[in-house]
Amino acid sequence: MKKKLLDPIRGIYAIVDPLGRPERSPVALARSALQAGARVLQLRAKDLSTRERVDLAREISELCRGHKVLFIVNDRLDVALAAEADGVHLGQDDLPLPAARRVAGDRLLIGVSSHSVAEAMQAEKEGADYLGFGALYATTSKDKVTRPQGPARLAQVVRAIRIPVIAIGGITLEKLEEIHAAGAAGAAVIGAWVKTEEPEAALRAMVHAWQKIDKRNHPA
Numbered sequence: 001m002k003k004k005l006l007d008p009i010r011g012i013y014a015i016v017d018p019l020g021r022p023e024r025s026p027v028a029l030a031r032s033a034l035q036a037g038a039r040v041l042q043l044r045a046k047d048l049s050t051r052e053r054v055d056l057a058r059e060i061s062e063l064c065r066g067h068k069v070l071f072i073v074n075d076r077l078d079v080a081l082a083a084e085a086d087g088v089h090l091g092q093d094d095l096p097l098p099a100a101r102r103v104a105g106d107r108l109l110i111g112v113s114s115h116s117v118a119e120a121m122q123a124e125k126e127g128a129d130y131l132g133f134g135a136l137y138a139t140t141s142k143d144k145v146t147r148p149q150g151p152a153r154l155a156q157v158v159r160a161i162r163i164p165v166i167a168i169g170g171i172t173l174e175k176l177e178e179i180h181a182a183g184a185a186g187a188a189v190i191g192a193w194v195k196t197e198e199p200e201a202a203l204r205a206m207v208h209a210w211q212k213i214d215k216r217n218h219p220a
Helices: 026-036 050-067 077-082 097-104 117-125 150-160 173-181 199-217
Strands: 011-016 040-043 070-074 087-090 109-114 130-133 165-168 186-189
Touching: 011 026, 011 199, 026 040, 026 050, 026 199, 040 050, 050 070, 050 077, 070 077, 070 109, 077 087, 077 097, 087 097, 097 109, 109 117, 117 130, 117 150, 130 150, 150 165, 150 173, 173 186, 173 199, 186 199
Parallel strands: 011 040, 011 186, 040 070, 070 087, 087 109, 109 130, 130 165, 165 186
Antiparallel strands: none
């Protein structure tokens, strides 16, 4: 049965990808993200074979279960199912959401990337569990990105739909305040922690900053 978003996806959503630094294994990065307090962890491993992705995803999925953190596989529905992940995240050029839902049923959460209000509304209509919106700022973590959207466009998307919106693209510690103010449920981060000399410390700082901002605006 699909994991229910009793507490909507919220907070720092850590994307695991060595970004060309093979000395940093995805498993080691995943452990760092979990120790830092990430609320959601996504595996992005585009350069691996399907078998390698499945083996890696299974290992990270087990780690996430131990920390009660949602584990999402980027792009690949088959890998997400084989690894018993919590969900899959689909881009606009990946398997269409309705087709993914027919295959996965209620076993997986499905997130969708969008770059416009229209795409966001379509994703919600088709049953997406959450939305990834961006690229919010200029980023070098992806080979192909749209023009930076900015917080004003993010706010438009948040107002247009009811599912959680995760901002992505060029997000740094200093940008969290305005992302939260625009209504994002969380922030997906990759370069701002993976490319640093101390990834765990960098991510922990973002987690603590978001918690402070979110608690101020959403008191318990």
